[in-house]
Amino acid sequence: MSELTSLTLTQVAARIRAREVSSLEVLDACIARAESVNPKLNAFLRIDAELARDAARLADAELARGRVRGPLHGVPMAHKDMFYREGVPSSCGSRIKGERPEAATATALARLDAAGAIQFGVLHMSEFAYNPTGHNAHFGPCRNPWDTARITGGSSSGAGAAVAARATYAALGSDTGGSVRLPAAFNGVTGLKPTYGRVSRAGAMPLSFSLDTIGPLARTAADCAVLLAALAGCDAHDPTASAEAAPDYVAHLGRPVKGLRLGVAMNFFTEDVEPGVGAALTESLKALESLGCEIVPVTLPDLAPMDVAGAHVLAAEAASIHGAWLRTRPDDYSPQVLARLERGLALPATKYIDALRYRGPALAAFSAAVFARVDVLHAPVAPIATPTIAETDVGASAAMDRTLGLLTRFTRPINFLGLPALALPAGFTAEGLPVGMQLVGRPFSEDLLLRLGDAFQRATDWHERAPAV
Amino acid sequence: MSAPVSHTLVLDVLALQGIDATPEVARQIAVALAGQLAVVAPAYQRLAFEDEPAAFASVLAAESR
Numbered sequence: 001m002s003e004l005t006s007l008t009l010t011q012v013a014a015r016i017r018a019r020e021v022s023s024l025e026v027l028d029a030c031i032a033r034a035e036s037v038n039p040k041l042n043a044f045l046r047i048d049a050e051l052a053r054d055a056a057r058l059a060d061a062e063l064a065r066g067r068v069r070g071p072l073h074g075v076p077m078a079h080k081d082m083f084y085r086e087g088v089p090s091s092c093g094s095r096i097k098g099e100r101p102e103a104a105t106a107t108a109l110a111r112l113d114a115a116g117a118i119q120f121g122v123l124h125m126s127e128f129a130y131n132p133t134g135h136n137a138h139f140g141p142c143r144n145p146w147d148t149a150r151i152t153g154g155s156s157s158g159a160g161a162a163v164a165a166r167a168t169y170a171a172l173g174s175d176t177g178g179s180v181r182l183p184a185a186f187n188g189v190t191g192l193k194p195t196y197g198r199v200s201r202a203g204a205m206p207l208s209f210s211l212d213t214i215g216p217l218a219r220t221a222a223d224c225a226v227l228l229a230a231l232a233g234c235d236a237h238d239p240t241a242s243a244e245a246a247p248d249y250v251a252h253l254g255r256p257v258k259g260l261r262l263g264v265a266m267n268f269f270t271e272d273v274e275p276g277v278g279a280a281l282t283e284s285l286k287a288l289e290s291l292g293c294e295i296v297p298v299t300l301p302d303l304a305p306m307d308v309a310g311a312h313v314l315a316a317e318a319a320s321i322h323g324a325w326l327r328t329r330p331d332d333y334s335p336q337v338l339a340r341l342e343r344g345l346a347l348p349a350t351k352y353i354d355a356l357r358y359r360g361p362a363l364a365a366f367s368a369a370v371f372a373r374v375d376v377l378h379a380p381v382a383p384i385a386t387p388t389i390a391e392t393d394v395g396a397s398a399a400m401d402r403t404l405g406l407l408t409r410f411t412r413p414i415n416f417l418g419l420p421a422l423a424l425p426a427g428f429t430a431e432g433l434p435v436g437m438q439l440v441g442r443p444f445s446e447d448l449l450l451r452l453g454d455a456f457q458r459a460t461d462w463h464e465r466a467p468a469v
Numbered sequence: 470m471s472a473p474v475s476h477t478l479v480l481d482v483l484a485l486q487g488i489d490a491t492p493e494v495a496r497q498i499a500v501a502l503a504g505q506l507a508v509v510a511p512a513y514q515r516l517a518f519e520d521e522p523a524a525f526a527s528v529l530a531a532e533s534r
Contacts (some may be wrong), residue, residue: 244530346501357518360528367532398475418529445531
């Protein structure tokens with residue numbers, strides 16, 4: 001790993017802007033790192049070296065003329081292979097998509113472009129983002145850089161692995177049931193699932209209209225703040241993108257967190273938590289308390305109905321989106337994804353609509369129980385430490401629901417509620433596996449979550465640890 | 470989602486009834502059953518609904534700071 005690739009996004013952007021290093025040098029270091037680790041990790045599906053080098057040369061020439069496009073000027077990054085770029089195919093982790101070039105560029109990519117970022121590749125993902133492990137029957141599993149026998153988590157599998165391996169400074173992911181937070185937790189990086197509607201989904205592969213969110217994975221909360229500042233805001237191409245004003249996420253960093261009330265769940269998020277995960281979470285609470293946060297026990301409303309309703313929404317919407325391909329190309333799906341999609345076809349329409357009608361009351365009940373008492377809820381991302389590839393390779397067997405359900409148990413209800421959540425490295429198990437915590441906030445409180453996450457990372461060094469891959 | 474229904478279990482049940490179904494027919498019945506079973510989780514029977522799902526965006530805005 002070179003000195004350049006060990007920098008954070010914020011650090012490398014400053015060095016490029018100050019012309020201490022060129023964008024081309026940084027890009028070449030990233031490509032070299034990506035090519036070095038990819039045979040072990042399978043994190044990159046494609047590296048577009050020459051196109052990216054042209055863009056980096058242009059960025060350097062612009063800087064020489066005094067032009068700075070934005071806060072990400074000249075910074076290389078790679079993204080989950082489901083954000084469309086005009087003229088380029090996107091596989092979406094499947095055998096079905098990727099046969100034709102896309103007609104338009106995703107708003108999220110266009111906004112990163114406008115801020116000066118350079119895309120140099122696309123990253124591994126679960127087939128159609130419909131799997132929380134990082135398995136992919138078509139492209140092979142993505143492997144965890146902390147232990148290549150273990151999963152990365154998914155569906156933003158390559159994003160988690162590549163950021164952790166210092167092969168990209170950041171990556172876009174998507175989170176419908178935990179797909180940003182699980183790879184962040186299992187790979188020891190930082191990931192933000194924004195409020196539903198905070199980031200435009202135009203030009204991103206849909207899985208569930210009502211649950212999909214797009215968010216960044218990076219090494220620090222401060223990096224995520226820079227990325228969200230570029231991404232957030234309404235969009236004429238996505239009617240569900242919120243018109244709520246986006247605050248200055250970067251300016252909020254560094255403000256005091258003393259006196260913030262931090263909720264610790266007395267139920268649900270305590271159930272079946274492995275000792276190594278629980279110990280790391282307890283230590284993270286102590287660190288936050290030492291920053292002046294007040295720890296407040298809270299009792300959550302019953303999240304089981306929210307989990308069921310979220311599963312109904314996901315199943316019905318995913319089956320609708322995939323309806324044509326389920327009829328015409330069923331053999332091009334892996335057995336697990338096909339089995340999960342087909343279930344949605346059998347779900348009564350009334351139950352889907354009931355689930356959507358429940359969403360508002362569920363959020364109101366959760367807010368009354370939690371956010372009336374605390375500013376932020378602190379919880380594990382997953383109850384278990386990173387499992388192995390072998391033990392989660394369950395295909396469409398009877399173990400499928402139990403395995404997938406265990407992984408998404410603590411993340412999926414947050415998607416149903418539409419709330420923002422920041423996943424951060426909270427420590428390591430005795431086996432040396434990263435443990436992730438999530439900070440969950442009120443709708444559109446990403447500024448507070450990023451400020452608290454940044455304060456935590458100034459006081460700890462879990463996020464600075466890099467795998468020896 | 471609820472526990473899946475094994476198509477081999479469906480085949481066994483049909484065989485007990487003297488019905489000789491193909492594995493594909495059994496698989497389709499299993500898929501349909503899994504969809505139906507998903508709606509009967511006990512906690513799901515106690516929900517309070519709002520009138521229209523479109524109100525969720527306004528609830529999100531109302532519950533922000």
